[in-house]
Amino acid sequence: MSIELRVAHCPGCGNVFQKNSRNLCASCASVADDQLNTIERFLLRNRFANTDETAAATMLPPEKIRSWIRQGKIKLFDYPNLSDECDLCRAAIRRGHICGACxxxxxDDLTRTLERERVMKERLRVANSYISKN
Incomplete structure (x- = not known):
């Protein structure tokens, strides 16, 4: 009987660790928990802070805060000015990955493309058809 250990390299520090659901080694998981607690404590005192203000006050990169928002670790319903960024234009968004304008x-681009394809197929169908005279 063999015991299989599944190990991986930690994306945070590069150390080898036994795989777990968080995909982090114990020390990086502890650091991440501390950072998240710091953000939560700040937001409890400063409910109307935006993402950049929160990042500056907690000395964490805004990208880290946005990734935790996206992962659902930070809930936006209690913090009206906290936001994520649109993947395309970087506009502030509160839900999803793409803003309304994008x-x-x-x-619109898809609709135009589908219409062009439909017109091209119609032209090909007409060009390849035969007209018979009685």
């Missing part, structure tokens, strides 16, 4: 632009 969503509309993408949908």
């Amino acid at each position: 969503t509309i632009r993408i949908n």
